[in-house]
Amino acid sequence: MMRVKTMVTLGLVSTAVVGASLVAFWRLSAEHVEKPELPGAFATVTTTPTVDSEALRSIQQQLEKLSGEVAEARQLAKAAAMPYVRHLETRMSQVQTQLDALRAIQGAVPSGNEAGKPPVQPVEPVLPVSPEALQTRERQQTQRIIASLDTHLRSETYDAQWAPQTELDIAAVFTGATATVESTLHHLACQATLCRLEVSHMDSEAERTFMIHLGQLAAFMNSEAFYERSEQEDGSIATVVYAVRQGHRLPQLANALQ
Amino acid sequence: MPRHTSSSVRHLGSWLAVTVFASMFLGNTPTFAEDGKIYPATMCQGSLVGNPPITSYDGKQLVNTSTTNSAVVVCPVIKDNTSSLTGANEAYVRYRKGTNTGFLCDLWSYSAHGTSNHVQFKSDFGAPGNKTFSYNPILSFSQGYYSFVCVIPPGPAGQKSSVISYRLDEN
Numbered sequence: 089m090m091r092v093k094t095m096v097t098l099g100l101v102s103t104a105v106v107g108a109s110l111v112a113f114w115r116l117s118a119e120h121v122e123k124p125e126l127p128g129a130f131a132t133v134t135t136t137p138t139v140d141s142e143a144l145r146s147i148q149q150q151l152e153k154l155s156g157e158v159a160e161a162r163q164l165a166k167a168a169a170m171p172y173v174r175h176l177e178t179r180m181s182q183v184q185t186q187l188d189a190l191r192a193i194q195g196a197v198p199s200g201n202e203a204g205k206p207p208v209q210p211v212e213p214v215l216p217v218s219p220e221a222l223q224t225r226e227r228q229q230t231q232r233i234i235a236s237l238d239t240h241l242r243s244e245t246y247d248a249q250w251a252p253q254t255e256l257d258i259a260a261v262f263t264g265a266t267a268t269v270e271s272t273l274h275h276l277a278c279q280a281t282l283c284r285l286e287v288s289h290m291d292s293e294a295e296r297t298f299m300i301h302l303g304q305l306a307a308f309m310n311s312e313a314f315y316e317r318s319e320q321e322d323g324s325i326a327t328v329v330y331a332v333r334q335g336h337r338l339p340q341l342a343n344a345l346q
Numbered sequence: 347m348p349r350h351t352s353s354s355v356r357h358l359g360s361w362l363a364v365t366v367f368a369s370m371f372l373g374n375t376p377t378f379a380e381d382g383k384i385y386p387a388t389m390c391q392g393s394l395v396g397n398p399p400i401t402s403y404d405g406k407q408l409v410n411t412s413t414t415n416s417a418v419v420v421c422p423v424i425k426d427n428t429s430s431l432t433g434a435n436e437a438y439v440r441y442r443k444g445t446n447t448g449f450l451c452d453l454w455s456y457s458a459h460g461t462s463n464h465v466q467f468k469s470d471f472g473a474p475g476n477k478t479f480s481y482n483p484i485l486s487f488s489q490g491y492y493s494f495v496c497v498i499p500p501g502p503a504g505q506k507s508s509v510i511s512y513r514l515d516e517n
Contacts, residue, residue, distance in 0.1 A: 222459065226487065312466045312484075315465075
Protein backbone atom coordinates (compact mmCIF):
# COMPACT_ATOMS: atom_id res chain seq x y z
CA MET A 89 0.00 0.00 0.00
CA MET A 90 2.89 2.36 0.89
CA ARG A 91 4.50 1.57 -2.39
CA VAL A 92 1.31 2.36 -4.28
CA LYS A 93 1.00 5.69 -2.50
CA THR A 94 4.62 6.48 -3.23
CA MET A 95 4.16 5.70 -6.92
CA VAL A 96 1.00 7.79 -7.10
CA THR A 97 2.72 10.72 -5.39
CA LEU A 98 5.70 10.58 -7.66
CA GLY A 99 3.43 10.26 -10.67
CA LEU A 100 1.50 13.39 -9.71
CA VAL A 101 4.72 15.33 -9.14
CA SER A 102 6.10 14.25 -12.50
CA THR A 103 2.85 15.16 -14.25
CA ALA A 104 2.96 18.62 -12.66
CA VAL A 105 6.53 19.16 -13.77
CA VAL A 106 5.72 17.99 -17.31
CA GLY A 107 2.71 20.28 -17.44
CA ALA A 108 4.70 23.28 -16.23
CA SER A 109 7.43 22.57 -18.75
CA LEU A 110 4.98 22.28 -21.63
CA VAL A 111 3.44 25.62 -20.69
CA ALA A 112 6.87 27.20 -20.34
CA PHE A 113 8.09 25.96 -23.68
CA TRP A 114 4.87 26.83 -25.45
CA ARG A 115 5.42 30.37 -24.23
CA LEU A 116 9.04 30.31 -25.30
CA SER A 117 8.23 29.00 -28.76
CA ALA A 118 5.66 31.75 -29.35
CA GLU A 119 6.82 34.31 -31.89
CA HIS A 120 8.09 37.53 -30.28
CA VAL A 121 10.26 38.88 -33.14
CA GLU A 122 8.49 40.88 -35.77
CA LYS A 123 8.67 39.42 -39.21
CA PRO A 124 9.89 42.25 -41.45
CA GLU A 125 8.29 43.24 -44.69
CA LEU A 126 10.71 42.79 -47.56
CA PRO A 127 10.33 46.06 -49.48
CA GLY A 128 12.33 44.98 -52.41
CA ALA A 129 15.07 42.44 -52.45
CA PHE A 130 16.65 40.97 -49.42
CA ALA A 131 16.37 43.80 -46.84
CA THR A 132 16.53 42.35 -43.33
CA VAL A 133 15.16 44.16 -40.29
CA THR A 134 15.28 42.74 -36.78
CA THR A 135 13.83 43.97 -33.47
CA THR A 136 15.14 43.26 -30.00
CA PRO A 137 13.33 40.15 -28.72
CA THR A 138 11.28 40.22 -25.49
CA VAL A 139 11.29 37.62 -22.72
CA ASP A 140 8.35 36.50 -20.66
CA SER A 141 9.37 36.70 -16.97
CA GLU A 142 7.00 33.88 -16.12
CA ALA A 143 8.64 31.69 -18.70
CA LEU A 144 12.01 32.60 -17.23
CA ARG A 145 10.83 31.59 -13.75
CA SER A 146 9.49 28.35 -15.10
CA ILE A 147 12.84 27.56 -16.68
CA GLN A 148 14.54 28.40 -13.39
CA GLN A 149 12.19 26.07 -11.54
CA GLN A 150 12.86 23.35 -14.01
CA LEU A 151 16.58 23.77 -13.51
CA GLU A 152 16.17 23.61 -9.76
CA LYS A 153 14.02 20.51 -10.09
CA LEU A 154 16.62 18.80 -12.24
CA SER A 155 19.31 19.86 -9.81
CA GLY A 156 17.36 18.27 -6.98
CA GLU A 157 16.87 15.10 -8.95
CA VAL A 158 20.56 14.90 -9.68
CA ALA A 159 21.39 15.41 -6.01
CA GLU A 160 19.01 12.69 -4.89
CA ALA A 161 20.10 10.35 -7.63
CA ARG A 162 23.69 10.77 -6.55
CA GLN A 163 22.78 9.80 -3.00
CA LEU A 164 20.74 6.76 -3.89
CA ALA A 165 22.26 5.57 -7.12
CA LYS A 166 24.39 2.52 -7.37
CA ALA A 167 26.97 2.02 -10.08
CA ALA A 168 24.34 0.95 -12.63
CA ALA A 169 22.50 4.30 -12.27
CA MET A 170 25.54 6.52 -12.94
CA PRO A 171 24.97 6.68 -16.76
CA TYR A 172 21.52 8.07 -16.04
CA VAL A 173 23.00 10.61 -13.62
CA ARG A 174 25.27 11.80 -16.39
CA HIS A 175 22.26 12.04 -18.73
CA LEU A 176 20.50 14.30 -16.21
CA GLU A 177 23.62 16.44 -15.90
CA THR A 178 23.70 16.84 -19.66
CA ARG A 179 20.07 17.95 -19.66
CA MET A 180 20.86 20.39 -16.83
CA SER A 181 23.68 21.85 -18.86
CA GLN A 182 21.38 22.36 -21.83
CA VAL A 183 18.68 23.99 -19.74
CA GLN A 184 21.29 26.18 -18.04
CA THR A 185 22.46 27.35 -21.44
CA GLN A 186 18.91 28.31 -22.34
CA LEU A 187 18.49 30.13 -19.05
CA ASP A 188 21.70 32.07 -19.57
CA ALA A 189 20.64 33.07 -23.05
CA LEU A 190 17.24 34.23 -21.87
CA ARG A 191 18.80 36.18 -19.00
CA ALA A 192 21.13 37.87 -21.45
CA ILE A 193 18.14 38.94 -23.52
CA GLN A 194 16.17 39.98 -20.46
CA GLY A 195 19.11 42.05 -19.30
CA ALA A 196 18.76 44.10 -22.50
CA VAL A 197 15.03 44.66 -21.97
CA PRO A 198 13.81 46.94 -19.12
CA SER A 199 11.38 45.11 -16.80
CA GLY A 200 9.07 46.35 -13.99
CA ASN A 201 10.04 43.31 -11.89
CA GLU A 202 13.67 44.35 -11.83
CA ALA A 203 13.21 47.27 -9.40
CA GLY A 204 16.21 47.88 -7.17
CA LYS A 205 18.61 46.10 -9.50
CA PRO A 206 21.45 48.04 -11.12
CA PRO A 207 20.61 49.58 -14.50
CA VAL A 208 21.40 47.45 -17.53
CA GLN A 209 23.40 48.82 -20.42
CA PRO A 210 21.04 49.39 -23.35
CA VAL A 211 21.59 47.17 -26.36
CA GLU A 212 22.52 49.00 -29.52
CA PRO A 213 19.64 48.71 -31.98
CA VAL A 214 20.33 46.51 -34.97
CA LEU A 215 20.37 48.81 -37.97
CA PRO A 216 18.73 47.52 -41.11
CA VAL A 217 21.21 46.29 -43.69
CA SER A 218 20.57 47.59 -47.17
CA PRO A 219 20.28 45.18 -50.10
CA GLU A 220 23.38 46.79 -51.53
CA ALA A 221 25.33 46.11 -48.34
CA LEU A 222 24.16 42.49 -48.28
CA GLN A 223 25.16 42.05 -51.89
CA THR A 224 28.57 43.56 -51.22
CA ARG A 225 29.07 41.24 -48.28
CA GLU A 226 28.05 38.25 -50.35
CA ARG A 227 30.41 39.26 -53.14
CA GLN A 228 33.25 39.56 -50.64
CA GLN A 229 32.50 36.10 -49.28
CA THR A 230 32.54 34.71 -52.80
CA GLN A 231 35.84 36.39 -53.52
CA ARG A 232 37.36 34.86 -50.40
CA ILE A 233 36.28 31.41 -51.54
CA ILE A 234 37.58 31.99 -55.05
CA ALA A 235 40.92 33.22 -53.71
CA SER A 236 41.19 30.13 -51.54
CA LEU A 237 40.43 27.82 -54.46
CA ASP A 238 42.87 29.63 -56.75
CA THR A 239 45.59 29.27 -54.14
CA HIS A 240 44.89 25.58 -53.82
CA LEU A 241 44.86 25.10 -57.60
CA ARG A 242 48.24 26.80 -57.97
CA SER A 243 49.70 24.62 -55.24
CA GLU A 244 48.66 21.35 -56.88
CA THR A 245 50.95 19.33 -59.08
CA TYR A 246 49.86 18.42 -62.58
CA ASP A 247 48.41 14.92 -62.89
CA ALA A 248 49.61 13.91 -66.35
CA GLN A 249 47.04 11.13 -66.62
CA TRP A 250 43.92 12.64 -65.11
CA ALA A 251 44.21 16.29 -66.16
CA PRO A 252 44.58 15.96 -69.98
CA GLN A 253 41.80 13.40 -70.28
CA THR A 254 39.52 15.47 -68.08
CA GLU A 255 40.17 18.58 -70.14
CA LEU A 256 39.27 16.66 -73.30
CA ASP A 257 36.06 15.39 -71.72
CA ILE A 258 35.11 18.91 -70.66
CA ALA A 259 35.83 20.33 -74.09
CA ALA A 260 33.65 17.62 -75.64
CA VAL A 261 30.67 18.98 -73.73
CA PHE A 262 30.89 21.98 -76.03
CA THR A 263 31.88 20.23 -79.27
CA GLY A 264 30.54 16.68 -79.09
CA ALA A 265 27.43 15.21 -80.64
CA THR A 266 25.21 16.44 -77.83
CA ALA A 267 27.05 19.75 -77.50
CA THR A 268 25.16 22.70 -76.16
CA VAL A 269 25.52 25.81 -78.29
CA GLU A 270 24.13 27.96 -75.54
CA SER A 271 27.32 27.82 -73.47
CA THR A 272 30.86 28.75 -74.52
CA LEU A 273 34.15 27.64 -72.99
CA HIS A 274 36.73 30.44 -72.68
CA HIS A 275 39.40 28.96 -70.44
CA LEU A 276 40.16 25.57 -68.93
CA ALA A 277 42.89 24.31 -66.59
CA CYS A 278 43.07 21.09 -64.57
CA GLN A 279 45.73 19.99 -62.13
CA ALA A 280 45.59 16.97 -59.80
CA THR A 281 42.16 17.20 -58.18
CA LEU A 282 40.74 20.53 -59.29
CA CYS A 283 39.69 22.06 -62.59
CA ARG A 284 39.01 25.72 -63.25
CA LEU A 285 36.71 26.64 -66.12
CA GLU A 286 35.58 29.99 -67.49
CA VAL A 287 32.25 29.53 -69.23
CA SER A 288 29.64 31.96 -70.52
CA HIS A 289 25.98 30.97 -70.88
CA MET A 290 23.17 32.42 -72.96
CA ASP A 291 20.83 32.37 -69.96
CA SER A 292 20.27 30.70 -66.61
CA GLU A 293 18.66 27.68 -68.23
CA ALA A 294 21.83 27.11 -70.27
CA GLU A 295 23.86 27.60 -67.09
CA ARG A 296 21.93 24.88 -65.31
CA THR A 297 22.05 22.54 -68.29
CA PHE A 298 25.81 22.92 -68.52
CA MET A 299 26.29 22.17 -64.82
CA ILE A 300 24.14 19.03 -65.16
CA HIS A 301 26.35 17.88 -68.05
CA LEU A 302 29.49 18.67 -66.07
CA GLY A 303 28.30 16.50 -63.20
CA GLN A 304 27.81 13.54 -65.54
CA LEU A 305 31.42 13.46 -66.64
CA ALA A 306 33.35 10.56 -65.18
CA ALA A 307 35.89 12.94 -63.66
CA PHE A 308 33.24 14.70 -61.56
CA MET A 309 30.57 12.07 -61.05
CA ASN A 310 29.16 12.21 -57.52
CA SER A 311 31.53 15.08 -56.77
CA GLU A 312 30.91 18.79 -56.41
CA ALA A 313 31.59 22.24 -57.83
CA PHE A 314 31.60 25.84 -56.68
CA TYR A 315 31.27 28.67 -59.12
CA GLU A 316 31.20 32.43 -59.24
CA ARG A 317 28.62 33.91 -61.55
CA SER A 318 28.05 37.34 -63.00
CA GLU A 319 24.92 38.38 -64.88
CA GLN A 320 25.71 40.56 -67.86
CA GLU A 321 23.66 43.39 -69.28
CA ASP A 322 22.67 41.36 -72.33
CA GLY A 323 21.21 38.63 -70.11
CA SER A 324 24.10 36.24 -70.52
CA ILE A 325 25.89 34.80 -67.52
CA ALA A 326 29.64 34.59 -67.03
CA THR A 327 30.84 31.87 -64.68
CA VAL A 328 34.13 30.72 -63.21
CA VAL A 329 33.70 27.10 -62.15
CA TYR A 330 35.86 25.07 -59.79
CA ALA A 331 35.03 21.39 -60.10
CA VAL A 332 36.70 18.81 -57.89
CA ARG A 333 37.73 15.36 -58.90
CA GLN A 334 35.58 12.36 -57.98
CA GLY A 335 36.51 11.09 -54.53
CA HIS A 336 37.68 14.49 -53.31
CA ARG A 337 36.02 17.51 -51.71
CA LEU A 338 36.44 21.18 -52.48
CA PRO A 339 39.28 22.39 -50.26
CA GLN A 340 38.77 24.81 -47.37
CA LEU A 341 35.36 25.88 -48.64
CA ALA A 342 33.68 25.97 -45.28
CA ASN A 343 36.53 27.91 -43.65
CA ALA A 344 36.53 30.50 -46.41
CA LEU A 345 32.87 31.29 -45.77
CA GLN A 346 33.35 32.15 -42.07
CA MET B 347 17.93 -10.31 1.50
CA PRO B 348 16.36 -8.46 4.49
CA ARG B 349 12.89 -7.12 3.78
CA HIS B 350 13.78 -3.44 4.42
CA THR B 351 16.77 -3.63 2.06
CA SER B 352 14.65 -5.19 -0.65
CA SER B 353 12.03 -2.50 -0.15
CA SER B 354 14.69 0.22 -0.50
CA VAL B 355 15.95 -1.25 -3.74
CA ARG B 356 12.44 -1.44 -5.14
CA HIS B 357 11.80 2.12 -3.97
CA LEU B 358 14.93 3.31 -5.76
CA GLY B 359 13.97 1.46 -8.90
CA SER B 360 10.46 2.93 -8.88
CA TRP B 361 11.72 6.43 -8.16
CA LEU B 362 14.32 6.26 -10.92
CA ALA B 363 11.78 4.88 -13.37
CA VAL B 364 9.35 7.71 -12.71
CA THR B 365 12.14 10.28 -12.82
CA VAL B 366 13.30 8.90 -16.16
CA PHE B 367 9.74 9.15 -17.43
CA ALA B 368 9.38 12.73 -16.22
CA SER B 369 12.77 13.82 -17.46
CA MET B 370 12.07 12.54 -20.95
CA PHE B 371 9.68 15.43 -21.37
CA LEU B 372 11.69 18.09 -19.61
CA GLY B 373 13.88 20.49 -21.45
CA ASN B 374 12.84 19.48 -24.94
CA THR B 375 12.84 22.85 -26.62
CA PRO B 376 12.77 23.79 -30.28
CA THR B 377 16.36 24.96 -29.84
CA PHE B 378 17.55 21.36 -29.69
CA ALA B 379 14.95 19.81 -31.96
CA GLU B 380 16.09 18.33 -35.27
CA ASP B 381 15.34 20.63 -38.22
CA GLY B 382 14.77 17.86 -40.76
CA LYS B 383 11.76 18.09 -42.99
CA ILE B 384 10.73 15.43 -45.46
CA TYR B 385 9.11 16.80 -48.60
CA PRO B 386 6.84 14.83 -50.94
CA ALA B 387 7.76 14.92 -54.60
CA THR B 388 4.51 16.74 -55.32
CA MET B 389 6.38 19.89 -54.24
CA CYS B 390 8.75 19.57 -57.18
CA GLN B 391 8.23 21.71 -60.26
CA GLY B 392 7.59 19.22 -62.99
CA SER B 393 8.98 19.27 -66.48
CA LEU B 394 7.64 21.90 -68.87
CA VAL B 395 8.29 19.61 -71.80
CA GLY B 396 5.28 18.24 -73.63
CA ASN B 397 1.57 18.99 -73.76
CA PRO B 398 0.45 17.57 -71.42
CA PRO B 399 3.74 17.73 -69.49
CA ILE B 400 5.67 14.53 -69.31
CA THR B 401 5.74 14.47 -65.51
CA SER B 402 2.74 13.70 -63.35
CA TYR B 403 2.20 13.06 -59.67
CA ASP B 404 0.32 9.84 -58.93
CA GLY B 405 -0.27 10.54 -55.24
CA LYS B 406 2.96 8.96 -54.17
CA GLN B 407 5.71 10.02 -56.58
CA LEU B 408 6.51 12.38 -59.44
CA VAL B 409 6.74 10.14 -62.50
CA ASN B 410 8.31 10.76 -65.89
CA THR B 411 5.63 9.39 -68.18
CA SER B 412 7.66 9.86 -71.37
CA THR B 413 9.14 6.89 -73.22
CA THR B 414 11.76 9.03 -74.97
CA ASN B 415 12.52 12.26 -73.08
CA SER B 416 14.25 12.85 -69.79
CA ALA B 417 12.42 15.14 -67.39
CA VAL B 418 14.24 17.88 -65.48
CA VAL B 419 12.43 18.67 -62.25
CA VAL B 420 13.32 21.21 -59.56
CA CYS B 421 12.48 20.30 -55.97
CA PRO B 422 12.53 23.29 -53.59
CA VAL B 423 13.72 23.29 -50.00
CA ILE B 424 12.50 25.80 -47.41
CA LYS B 425 15.45 27.44 -45.64
CA ASP B 426 14.36 28.08 -42.07
CA ASN B 427 17.58 29.51 -40.80
CA THR B 428 17.74 32.41 -43.23
CA SER B 429 20.98 33.95 -42.01
CA SER B 430 22.82 30.69 -41.44
CA LEU B 431 26.24 30.14 -42.91
CA THR B 432 26.71 26.77 -41.26
CA GLY B 433 25.20 24.88 -44.09
CA ALA B 434 22.98 21.87 -44.50
CA ASN B 435 23.92 18.60 -42.95
CA GLU B 436 21.94 15.57 -43.86
CA ALA B 437 20.17 15.45 -47.20
CA TYR B 438 18.73 12.66 -49.30
CA VAL B 439 16.45 12.01 -52.23
CA ARG B 440 14.38 8.85 -52.50
CA TYR B 441 13.65 7.80 -56.05
CA ARG B 442 12.52 4.93 -58.19
CA LYS B 443 14.73 3.90 -61.08
CA GLY B 444 12.78 2.06 -63.71
CA THR B 445 15.58 1.25 -66.17
CA ASN B 446 19.37 1.19 -66.40
CA THR B 447 19.41 4.70 -67.87
CA GLY B 448 21.11 7.28 -65.71
CA PHE B 449 19.12 9.05 -62.97
CA LEU B 450 20.60 12.34 -61.71
CA CYS B 451 19.84 14.52 -58.70
CA ASP B 452 22.11 17.48 -57.95
CA LEU B 453 21.83 19.45 -54.72
CA TRP B 454 22.17 23.19 -55.25
CA SER B 455 22.94 25.86 -52.67
CA TYR B 456 22.27 29.30 -54.12
CA SER B 457 23.54 32.62 -52.86
CA ALA B 458 20.92 35.29 -52.27
CA HIS B 459 22.19 37.71 -54.91
CA GLY B 460 23.38 35.18 -57.45
CA THR B 461 27.09 35.80 -57.04
CA SER B 462 27.91 32.12 -56.53
CA ASN B 463 26.47 28.63 -56.19
CA HIS B 464 27.62 25.37 -54.68
CA VAL B 465 26.53 22.15 -56.38
CA GLN B 466 26.81 18.49 -55.35
CA PHE B 467 26.46 16.04 -58.22
CA LYS B 468 24.76 12.69 -57.77
CA SER B 469 24.08 10.15 -60.51
CA ASP B 470 23.02 6.52 -60.72
CA PHE B 471 23.68 4.45 -63.83
CA GLY B 472 23.01 1.18 -62.08
CA ALA B 473 20.19 -1.33 -61.92
CA PRO B 474 16.52 -0.44 -61.42
CA GLY B 475 14.95 -0.26 -58.00
CA ASN B 476 13.83 2.00 -55.18
CA LYS B 477 16.93 3.87 -54.09
CA THR B 478 18.30 6.81 -52.13
CA PHE B 479 20.84 9.50 -52.96
CA SER B 480 22.70 10.74 -49.88
CA TYR B 481 24.64 14.00 -49.87
CA ASN B 482 27.62 15.45 -48.04
CA PRO B 483 27.18 18.58 -45.93
CA ILE B 484 26.78 21.57 -48.24
CA LEU B 485 27.53 25.25 -47.82
CA SER B 486 24.82 27.76 -47.19
CA PHE B 487 24.62 31.47 -47.90
CA SER B 488 22.97 34.14 -45.79
CA GLN B 489 19.49 34.71 -47.27
CA GLY B 490 20.26 32.01 -49.81
CA TYR B 491 18.24 28.90 -50.62
CA TYR B 492 18.50 25.26 -51.69
CA SER B 493 16.95 22.99 -54.25
CA PHE B 494 17.39 19.56 -55.76
CA VAL B 495 17.55 19.44 -59.55
CA CYS B 496 16.76 15.95 -60.78
CA VAL B 497 16.84 14.45 -64.26
CA ILE B 498 14.36 11.58 -64.39
CA PRO B 499 15.05 9.20 -67.31
CA PRO B 500 12.35 7.97 -69.68
CA GLY B 501 11.12 4.44 -69.69
CA PRO B 502 8.55 2.08 -71.24
CA ALA B 503 5.32 1.15 -69.51
CA GLY B 504 5.98 -0.69 -66.29
CA GLN B 505 9.50 0.74 -66.09
CA LYS B 506 8.85 4.35 -65.28
CA SER B 507 11.21 6.34 -63.07
CA SER B 508 10.19 8.84 -60.44
CA VAL B 509 11.15 11.05 -57.52
CA ILE B 510 9.41 9.91 -54.34
CA SER B 511 10.51 12.26 -51.54
CA TYR B 512 13.46 14.30 -50.34
CA ARG B 513 14.88 15.75 -47.16
CA LEU B 514 17.42 18.37 -46.11
CA ASP B 515 18.42 19.16 -42.52
CA GLU B 516 19.91 22.51 -41.76
CA ASN B 517 22.55 23.01 -39.13
